[in-house]
Amino acid sequence: MAETRVSRAERQRQTRERLIEVAREMFLAVGYAGTSLDKVAVEAGFSKGAVYSNFAGKEELCMAALDVIHAEKIRLVQQVFTEETSLEARLKSFVEWSRSGLGEPQWTALEVEFAAVARHNPWVASELVKRHREVRRLIGQLISATIEEADLETTIPVEHVATALLALGAGLGGLRALDPKVDPDVFGVVLAGLVRPRRGTDGAQ
Incomplete structure (x- = not known):
């Protein structure tokens, strides 16, 4: 059970880092207004739900980037x-x-x-x-x-x-x-x- 929890935590960390990486590239390329959570999710290979499970919204994602x-x-x-x-x-x-x-x-x-x-x-x-x-x-x-x-x-x-x-x-x-x-x-x-x-x-x- 402990190994499962660690595995899930690791997957969540990797997902969060990937979302930040993609969001950073988008924010820099097209700006804050031009970046949407939908676009970040698609480019990162996740659902929009994955974004919201890691960030409260676009403001928090941009702050992380x-x-x-x-x-x-x-x-x-x-x-x-x-x-x-x-x-x-x-x-x-x-x-x-x-x-x-x-x-x-x-x-x-x-x-x-x-x-x-x-x-x-x-x-x-x-x-x-x-x-x-x-x-x-x-x-x-x-x-x-x-x-x-x-x-x-x-x-x-x-x-x-x-x-x-x-x-x-x-x-x-x-x-x-x-x-x-x-x-x-x-x-x-x-x-x-x-x-x-x-x-x-x-x-x-």
């Missing part, structure tokens, strides 16, 4: 900032990542379209707020660890730096989605301007 995208982006950023290199090298790697990681037209368009749903859906709004706060927390952790290792400090509180960088990233993403020539080097410039050598404990500034 965006979670996968965000997890990938965060993993890459964490990878850049935990490299065994100098701070300057990490900033350079981060800017290089931002050239392809920010402003992807399909991803940016989906983020904007789904954010608009939050105006009329309190659940979407609250879930997006939770995720934005978590991203800011993770950015703050990365900044704190990086500047500590480099014996630097931020010119404003770390949480404010994290908020500023998240806002800058969102804004740059939107701009680059429309105009790929927008230079992402501003990321490194802004971050470099928000840190300074740590003030000595002997009173030196």
